[in-house]
Amino acid sequence: MIESLKRNRTGILLMVCSSICVCLGQLLWKLSGNGKPLDLILGFCFYGIGALAMIVAYKFGKVSVLQPVLSLNYILSIVLAAVVLKEKITLLKCIGVLIIFAGVLLIAGGDEGEKDASV
DSSP: OHHHHHHTHHHHHHHHHHHHHHHHHHHHHHHHTTTOHHHHHHHHHHHHHHHHHHHHHGGGSOHHHHHHHTTHHHHHHHHHHHHTSOOOOOHHHHHHHHHHHHHHHHHHTOOOOOOOTTO
């Protein structure tokens, strides 16, 4: 598991940055509904930066490892909803967050690398 995380570290970090930017962008879009055009523009900027970070990340790791890391969007969305929008987080949502996090960790750490075909 540790070896997989080391091998895909740059890609994983870029995917985490992508998730953060995309979630912030979406939050700003939501907040722009209150008549704040600057939030809308900033939302597009953050979302675009997130998309670019995701594209670059694919150069630094396997798609089968990196794509599931984007599931962190769900965790971050719940956290932002609770902190910024004051939404109530239920026990069921907390359990869901733990399951998502465990799944991301297992998939990101489960890359076995290239097998030697001659063995």
